[in-house]
Amino acid sequence: MSFVPHSDADRRDMLARIGVSSIRELYSDIPGSLVRDGLPEMPDALSEWETVKAIQELADRNHSLICFAGAGQYDHFVPAAVDHLVRRSEFYTAYTPYQPEVSQGTLQVIYEFQTMVCELTGLDVANASMYDGPSAAAEAAVMARAVTRRDRVLAAASLHPHYRKVTETYLHGQGSELQTVPIDERGLVDRDALAEALGDDVACVIVQYPNFFGVIEELEPLAEIVAEAGALLVVAADPVALALLRPPGVCGADIVIAEGQPFGNPLSFGGPVVGLFAAKQKYVRKMPGRIVGATEDVEGRRGYVLTLQTREQQIRRDKATSNICTNQGLNALAATIHLALLGRHGLRKVAEVSTQNAHYARSRLEGIAGVELLYPDSPFVREFAIRTEENSRAILERGFSAGVLAGVSLSRFPALGAPDGLLLAFTEKRSREEIDRLVEVIAG
Amino acid sequence: MSEIPDGLKYTEEHEYVRDTDTENEFFVGVTDYAQGELGDVVFVELPAVGDTFGRMDVFGTIEAVKAVSDLFSPLTGEIVGINEALAEDPALVNSDPYGEGWMVRIRATDPSEIDGLLSAADYAEHVDA
Numbered sequence: 001m002s003f004v005p006h007s008d009a010d011r012r013d014m015l016a017r018i019g020v021s022s023i024r025e026l027y028s029d030i031p032g033s034l035v036r037d038g039l040p041e042m043p044d045a046l047s048e049w050e051t052v053k054a055i056q057e058l059a060d061r062n063h064s065l066i067c068f069a070g071a072g073q074y075d076h077f078v079p080a081a082v083d084h085l086v087r088r089s090e091f092y093t094a095y096t097p098y099q100p101e102v103s104q105g106t107l108q109v110i111y112e113f114q115t116m117v118c119e120l121t122g123l124d125v126a127n128a129s130m131y132d133g134p135s136a137a138a139e140a141a142v143m144a145r146a147v148t149r150r151d152r153v154l155a156a157a158s159l160h161p162h163y164r165k166v167t168e169t170y171l172h173g174q175g176s177e178l179q180t181v182p183i184d185e186r187g188l189v190d191r192d193a194l195a196e197a198l199g200d201d202v203a204c205v206i207v208q209y210p211n212f213f214g215v216i217e218e219l220e221p222l223a224e225i226v227a228e229a230g231a232l233l234v235v236a237a238d239p240v241a242l243a244l245l246r247p248p249g250v251c252g253a254d255i256v257i258a259e260g261q262p263f264g265n266p267l268s269f270g271g272p273v274v275g276l277f278a279a280k281q282k283y284v285r286k287m288p289g290r291i292v293g294a295t296e297d298v299e300g301r302r303g304y305v306l307t308l309q310t311r312e313q314q315i316r317r318d319k320a321t322s323n324i325c326t327n328q329g330l331n332a333l334a335a336t337i338h339l340a341l342l343g344r345h346g347l348r349k350v351a352e353v354s355t356q357n358a359h360y361a362r363s364r365l366e367g368i369a370g371v372e373l374l375y376p377d378s379p380f381v382r383e384f385a386i387r388t389e390e391n392s393r394a395i396l397e398r399g400f401s402a403g404v405l406a407g408v409s410l411s412r413f414p415a416l417g418a419p420d421g422l423l424l425a426f427t428e429k430r431s432r433e434e435i436d437r438l439v440e441v442i443a444g
Numbered sequence: 445m446s447e448i449p450d451g452l453k454y455t456e457e458h459e460y461v462r463d464t465d466t467e468n469e470f471f472v473g474v475t476d477y478a479q480g481e482l483g484d485v486v487f488v489e490l491p492a493v494g495d496t497f498g499r500m501d502v503f504g505t506i507e508a509v510k511a512v513s514d515l516f517s518p519l520t521g522e523i524v525g526i527n528e529a530l531a532e533d534p535a536l537v538n539s540d541p542y543g544e545g546w547m548v549r550i551r552a553t554d555p556s557e558i559d560g561l562l563s564a565a566d567y568a569e570h571v572d573a
Contacts, residue, residue: 310487310510310511310512316512
């Protein structure tokens with residue numbers, strides 16, 4: 001199929017047909033003060049070599065730092081095989097490749113992806129992915145409102161501030177609001193406050209696991225309290241930690257979401273990433289997003305299709321739970337390949353080494369003057385927070401000079417009400433030497 | 445030719461109203477014509493007992509593989525029963541729309557609305573037209 005652009009004669013004809021004198025006139029709703037005539041002064045075009053040189057010079061200004069920053073996205077190792085497969089043009093360039101007659105490979109991969117998400121979360125059904133963790137959390141809240149036909153949404157104070165903000169934005173559009181449930185001195189959700197805040201107008205409670213401060217939340221008692229109030233429990237999880245923790249689905253979660261970036265996707269300065277979304281079977285018809293199902297063709301062979309499409313807005317329109325009509329196909333593919341390479345044991349190993357690194361760091365930080373664990377008596381997996389007497393930004397500056405990204409400053413999130421300090425995250429990439437360097441930086 | 449039993453009343457949106465053994469309470473479902481047009485029914489979303497609806501308010505949805513349609517209440521009233529069997533076996537709507545495929549039982553607050561519904565003959569004309 002060839003590309004045939006419009007000619008000037010075509011444009012004149014079309015404009016005449018609709019009674020408009022110019023294309024500019026079609027944009028008459030835009031205030032004149034905002035319209036520019038032509039492009040601004042642009043420098044001369046560069047040759048390919050000049051362009052490459054210019055971009056290389058910019059890139060050389062990047063610092064490669066040993067990364068101890070987490071807070072939702074983590075510096076895990078992605079084996080070369082992932083990229084090698086993802087960059088195959090059949091995957092890389094295909095746009096919305098879901099017609100089953102010609103896309104069995106893609107559909108099967110997504111089915112495998114969904115299966116892995118179910119295994120990690122301990123729930124019955126997963127979708128083909130969301131944009132990212134925060135929007136998945138927001139969609140979970142919206143779904144809970146649709147399932148329960150209730151209005152209010154509660155979230156733990158220890159939910160990632162970005163997840164909170166995105167959820168608030170989605171709820172604002174629905175005329176609903178997000179209320180916060182405080183945490184106690186151990187960094188866990190305050191159960192009394194939770195019971196107090198619940199009511200028969202609460203659709204769901206969102207809890208992070210481990211929470212923003214790295215603390216492992218006790219899900220089962222929370223699940224009981226929430227279920228008794230007739231609300232749903234939404235759990236936002238660290239998918240790597242799920243290799244070690246009791247699956248939230250087993251603990252009573254109704255919906256589990258996560259940021260899937262640690263699998264197969266580099267940090268990439270924030271994105272693109274991939275949201276994981278799973279729920280109990282009984283809620284499947286209210287789930288957002290694409291779902292791939294397994295079926296049989298006319299010859300009885302196993303095949304895969306997009307299924308339950310009547311949930312989606314292209315059919316259900318304004319009655320759909322969500323208007324999402326996409327997924328993060330390539331990122332989900334990368335995640336699936338990575339997990340397939342790791343296998344169950346490999347993933348557990350990644351989680352174990354990450355955890356061991358975090359606990360080694362903790363032991364090295366004990367006894368450092370001016371540094372205390374924010375929740376010293378609470379269990380954590382691969383991330384924890386320290387409060388620092390010294391300004392955390394100053395510590396980070398010191399780290400830059402030493403080639404270390406010494407965590408995420410808690411002062412970036414004033415709404416948390418936490419003291420100044422650093423959130424430190426550990427992956428299997430970090431070595432003992434690197435952690436010793438981090439400790440030196442923090443100690444000053 | 446779809447089946448259009450005589451003793452029932454109908455709406456232009458293809459719902460029917462059938463007497464129960466209780467005065468002012470009626471079974472509501474969709475007609476044989478509707479189930480034929482929809483194809484295999486895979487899911488029926490029903491209201492809760494106690495919900496109230498005005499005449500022609502949407503009380504639920506019916507889903508086939510590629511389409512979703514609203515269900516309109518022929519009468520103003522309160523839902524006093526729903527057909528739980530449809531959750532397990534939505535195909536009852538296809539196989540027995542007027543019998544086992546009933547959807548809700550409604551207690552009409554204004555029984556005179558029945559007179560405003562279509563007779564079997566009127567409905568037959570409507571679907572033929």
